[in-house]
Amino acid sequence: MSRLKTDDMKTIADTLDPIINDSHVQEMKKYIQHGKVSTFDHCESVALASYSLNRKLHLKANEETLLKGAILHDFYLYDWHEKDNGSHDWHGFIHPGRAVTNARKYLKVEDDVASVIDSHMWPLTITKIPKSREAWIVCIADKYVSLKETLYL
Numbered sequence: 832m833s834r835l836k837t838d839d840m841k842t843i844a845d846t847l848d849p850i851i852n853d854s855h856v857q858e859m860k861k862y863i864q865h866g867k868v869s870t871f872d873h874c875e876s877v878a879l880a881s882y883s884l885n886r887k888l889h890l891k892a893n894e895e896t897l898l899k900g901a902i903l904h905d906f907y908l909y910d911w912h913e914k915d916n917g918s919h920d921w922h923g924f925i926h927p928g929r930a931v932t933n934a935r936k937y938l939k940v941e942d943d944v945a946s947v948i949d950s951h952m953w954p955l956t957i958t959k960i961p962k963s964r965e966a967w968i969v970c971i972a973d974k975y976v977s978l979k980e981t982l983y984l
Contacts, residue, residue: 835883843882846898851875855908855937862910865980870905873980878902880972890964897965899940900947904969906930927952927959 835843850856851871859871868876878901885892907929931948934940940948943963950961951970961967 835879839882839886842894843878843898846895847878847902850899850902850938853938855933856902856906858908859906862908864905865977868980870907873976874902874905876976876980877904877969877972880976881968884968884972890968892964892968893943896941896943896947896963897968899944900951900965901969901972903934903938903940903944904930904948904951904973906933906948908933924952924956927956 857871859874860869862870864870864873878898881897881901882894884890885894885897905926907926909929927949931945934948935945943965946962947966947969950956950959950966951973953959953961953970961970
């Protein structure tokens with residue numbers, strides 16, 4: 832992704848600072864997503880990639896919804912690598928719902944943001960098709976960032 836301008840970084844910070852400073856969101860730093868990348872860092876990368884993709888391709892997505900959905904898309908708050916009596920065996924299928932539950936519980940997110948979070952694992956979660964421009968962008972950015980983290984880190 833291309834480098835972001837100072838104005839873009841300010842827009843991103845203005846939108847995300849209240850979220851990323853929340854103590855529950857900070858907990859994502861304790862969990863590994865891919866390789867050595869924390870869930871927090873992964874979500875931050877997806878937010879930046881989503882924003883860049885939207886701007887670069889002139890997709891005209893709602894930036895607030897896009898950024899909030901991206902930063903919270905993996906807000907499930909557990910280590911999916913641990914067996915935990917089998918409760919994480921279906922992580923790929925269940926974590927979007929857990930992330931939505933946490934986002935609603937701790938941050939009172941709107942329905943449009945919840946929809947972005949809930950559909951980010953499509954097509955794995957076959958019935959959770961992205962229904963908005965923002966959801967499609969986050970879904971694609973998540974695949975891009977995940978592949979990059981898995982292959983190159």
